[in-house]
Amino acid sequence: MISSLHTRLLLPWVALLPLVADANWTQFRGPDGNGTLAGATLPSSLPADGGVAWKASLPGRGLSCPVTVGDKVFVTCSSGPRQTRLHVLCFRASDGTKLWERTVLATGRTMCHEKTCVAAPSPTTDGERVFALYSSNDLVCFDLDGNLLWFRGLTHDYPNASNSLGMSSSLVVAEGVLLAQVENDTESFAAGIDVRTGVNLWKLDRPKMANWCSPVVIRSAGRPTLFGLQSGKGLLAVEPKTGGTAWNYTEGASTVASSAVRAGVIYAPSHGITALEPGSPGQPPSQLWRSSQLRPGTPSPVVLEDRIYVMNDAGVLTAGELATGKRLWQLRLKGPFSSTPVAGANRLLAVNEKGLVQLVDLAKPEGEVVSEFDLGQTVLGTPSLTEGGVYIRSDAQLWKLRKP
Amino acid sequence: MSQRDHPFHGPFGKPCPALFRSLESLVAGLLVGAALWGTAADIAPLVEPLRAVGPEGRGNAAAGPAWRQLxxxxxxxxxxxxxxMDxxxxxxxxxxxxxxxxxLQKGQAQxxxxxYAELESFLSETRHDRRARRFAYETILAHDPAAAAALLPGMLDDPAMELRRDAVGQLIDKAGxxxxxxxxxxxxxxxxxxxxHARDVDQIEAITAPLRKLGQSPDLAxxxxxxRSWKVxxxxxxxxxxxxxxAFPPEREIKLDGVYDGKGGKVHWGDLESRDDYGKVDVNLPLGKLKExxxxxxxxVRSERAQPAEIRLGCKNAWKVWFNGRLLFGRDEYHRNEEIDQYRLPVELQAGRNTLLVKLGQNEQVxxxxxxxxFRLRITDPLGTPLRSLKVGVPAPTTASTARP
Incomplete structure (x- = not known):
């Protein structure tokens, strides 16, 4: 109660931390892969104009989320009659000025379902480089100033690696290794790639089955950092530098919603949500709890403080107790949703497919939508949250919602 | 002090006091001299590492610094x-x-x-790489849209399909x-x-729809x-x-009067003719709606001469394609998506008879x-123009036999 009251009394959008690596939204669903960023808050309410600080035109569609490093925001797009133009753009976070734009041409298949697009996987950054992957399995690395460091065509290398509906698994990076999880019905693999050169450090065969969810980085004090590779088979944890198996959870998992991680515990979309805590090296993780009442749809779970939030595609938001998985309340938002919400300091911000931004007060006993703002454009990509504001990419524009 | 004033720069543009500490700096050292030459004829040493990149990131380590200089x-x-780029x-x-x-971006900013004149000349030479010519065209387009538009009528038969597409698009707009x-x-x-002149499916459809409204009857097939003529x-x-x-028997031999053990009984070859405007070859029609x-x-396929061609396939079932007994490619992906020309398989037609075998898998989904x-399949030249001179089908009587399909 004190915590909740304290939060509500704080000025909206309080920036608590200096600029450090963790202050950046470095990947899909933030640096911890759980929809939050330490120190980044959301406003108590949205002003009438939504708090739009700036918006910038984009050259094409994208389902990828923006990533940030300091005062730079990076976003990917695809364009052209067959979506063969693959873009990476860099904007100045403070005023929306476009700093650079680079285009590469797809070398892999660009065919996908009309709802998605080739710029579906989210990029990632290690703070020195930005890495962008596309549904065509083209993988490109730039430094923060837009200098091309390396380029790979993963379907060029592995010709049957594609999904005719489109690929969407996002990148993660840890310990100098970039993880590309490329899974489909025909040729599935995961590659640990040297961030400096783009060369494979290791490559694993993966289950031959379509998979659209994203890997996670599992970090916890006192334990080695691991990559978590989710698929319909379960969750495989591997060592970033070698690809060696650390442990393997084999009870199945979603192929759409991705796991969330908090303090080394993985909240996997498996039989609802299953909370897994890694144990000793080589040993399978302990199952802390499993809740069939927490069933994410396309949006992935969000973990904030002592709660976990899941949402189905229609927009029913369910809050659960993080320690036990007990369902606490449900709130119907205006759907449908493809993107994952972001959350901070008792607020959750969700954007539906029509571009309606909905701000939820999580401190209310049953949750409550306290503000709405209509962007008026299709939004399928997950927003990005920083201390300075929220970035939302629509089909046509990149928006920044400022702190009031 | 500009970058050029430094006696030497590392691969990331910073002064490099300790030369050749690594392969990266060695490459950069070799390249920076070439960068300083600055003339068109002198970029070859910078281009070479970029042309040397290959599969699985081969050559990336040298290419990055070279790209920076280039x-x-x-x-x-x-x-x-x-x-x-040729x-x-x-x-x-x-x-x-x-x-x-x-x-280009830096030049424009500065x-x-x-x-532009040289780029237009470059664009006019169709022997050059299609992507490079498209780049030249878009550079001209951004600078002078009217000049670019004036170039399009000459590109209706262009081997660069993106250029041809714009030329056809211009015609469609005028016709509309x-x-x-x-x-x-x-x-x-x-x-x-x-x-x-159109080769893209969406443009063909964008043309045939108004033509029908104007009383015309374009023959889509x-x-x-x-x-459209197959044995199944x-x-x-x-x-x-x-x-x-x-490998079932047809992968070992094509014997059109053969009888084999199939799923649920003996199977033999029969005729399958597609009447579909979009070329659909529906195996459900002769065999029934089966699973697994x-x-x-x-x-x-009979060709008057040897020539390069493409087998263009659209299919949402698992498939393999053999041409003249050689497996071209295959995918065991079921019911994800399908479109015309989904897969393009380059082949060399030989003069006379060529054989074409398609394996088609149905899975357990209900x-x-x-x-x-x-599936739907057509044979075109590498630009997508149907090779209408080909004679397709198995001549009667059905006695064809090959050692391999």
Whole structure:
């Protein structure tokens, strides 16, 4: 109660931390892969104009989320009659000025379902480089100033690696290794790639089955950092530098919603949500709890403080107790949703497919939508949250919602 | 002090006091001299590492520093840089094109002279790389849209399909305006001209729809050039999708009077003719709506001469394609998506008889959208023009036999 009251009394959008690596939204669903960023808050309410600080035109569609490093925001797009133009753009976070734009041409298949697009996987950054992957399995690395460091065509290398509906698994990076999880019905693999050169450090065969969810980085004090590779088979944890198996959870998992991680515990979309805590090296993780009442749809779970939030595609938001998985309340938002919400300091911000931004007060006993703002454009990509504001990419524009 | 004033720079643009500590700096050291030459003829040492990149990141370590130096060249080098894309593989082409993109952007930002006349000359030479020519065209387009538009009528037969597409698009727009203005005959003539040059499916459909409204009856099947005459045999067993990798008799021999053990009984070859405007070869029609099954479709193609061609396939079932007994490619993906020309398989037609075998897998899914067991296939030149002179089908009587399919 004190915590909740304290939060509500704080000025909206309080920036608590200096600029450090963790202050950046470095990947899909933030640096911890759980929809939050330490120190980044959301406003108590949205002003009438939504708090739009700036918006910038984009050259094409994208389902990828923006990533940030300091005062730079990076976003990917695809364009052209067959979506063969693959873009990476860099904007100045403070005023929306476009700093650079680079285009590469797809070398892999660009065919996908009309709802998605080739710029579906989210990029990632290690703070020195930005890495962008596309549904065509083209993988490109730039430094923060837009200098091309390396380029790979993963379907060029592995010709049957594609999904005719489109690929969407996002990148993660840890310990100098970039993880590309490329899974489909025909040729599935995961590659640990040297961030400096783009060369494979290791490559694993993966289950031959379509998979659209994203890997996670599992970090916890006192334990080695691991990559978590989710698929319909379960969750495989591997060592970033070698690809060696650390442990393997084999009870199945979603192929759409991705796991969330908090303090080394993985909240996997498996039989609802299953909370897994890694144990000793080589040993399978302990199952802390499993809740069939927490069933994410396309949006992935969000973990904030002592709660976990899941949402189905229609927009029913369910809050659960993080320690036990007990369902606490449900709130119907205006759907449908493809993107994952972001959350901070008792607020959750969700954007539906029509571009309606909905701000939820999580401190209310049953949750409550306290503000709405209509962007008026299709939004399928997950927003990005920083201390300075929220970035939302629509089909046509990149928006920044400022702190009031 | 500008970067050029430094006696030496590391690969990331910083002064490099300790030369050659690493391979990266060694490469950069070799390249920076070339960068300082600055003329179009001198970019070859910078281009070479970019043309040397290969599969699985081979050559990336040297290519990155070279790209950095190359992208610092003046705009006067653009024609030579674009020419260096001739014959480059897809990965190299991206490095080279990206360097050209940055040179252009920097040149424009600095108010430097952009060699538009040279780029237009480059564009006119169809022997150059299609991606490089497209880059030249878009550079001209951004600078002078009217000048670019004036170039398009000369690109209706361009081997660069993106350029041809814009040229056809221009015709479609003009025809549409004529149609809207009531100039029916002129509109029909222009639409038909566009149809003659169009190769992209969406453009063909964008032309045939108004033509029909204008009282015309375009022959879609002929336009696309579908292979519609087939022999079919099946079903063979594909339980647990295991039949996809199993070689059933048609993969060992084509004996059209043969009888084999299939799934649920003896199977033999029969006829299958497609009447579909979009070339659909529906195996459900002769074999029934089956599950966990394999079928084979076979035909022959007679060519007057040896020539390069593409087998263009659309299919949402698992498939393999053999041409003259050689397996071209295959995918065991079921019911994800399908479109015309989904897969393009380059082949060399030999003069006389060529054989074509398609393996088609159906899986265990029971949803309504998994009933389809079909494909559509056409044979075109490498640009997508149907090879209408080909004679397709198995001549009667059906006594054809090959050692391999």
């Amino acid at each position: 992208s610092s060249q003046p705009p006067s080098t653009l024609p030579a840089l674009l020419a260096s 014959g480059a593989n897809d990965i190299s082409a991206n490095y080279l094109r990206s360097a050209a993109e940055v040179i 108010g430097a002279a952009i060699p 305006k004529l149609q809207s203005g009531g100039s029916t005959n002129e509109a029909v003539a222009l639409f038909q001209k566009a149809l003659h 002929s336009l696309f050039g579908w292979v 045999i099946g079903p063979f067993d594909n339980t647990k999708r295991e039949g996809y990798d199993k 099954t394999i079928a084979y479709c076979y035909t022959e 949803e309504e959208w998994t009933v389809e067991w079909e």
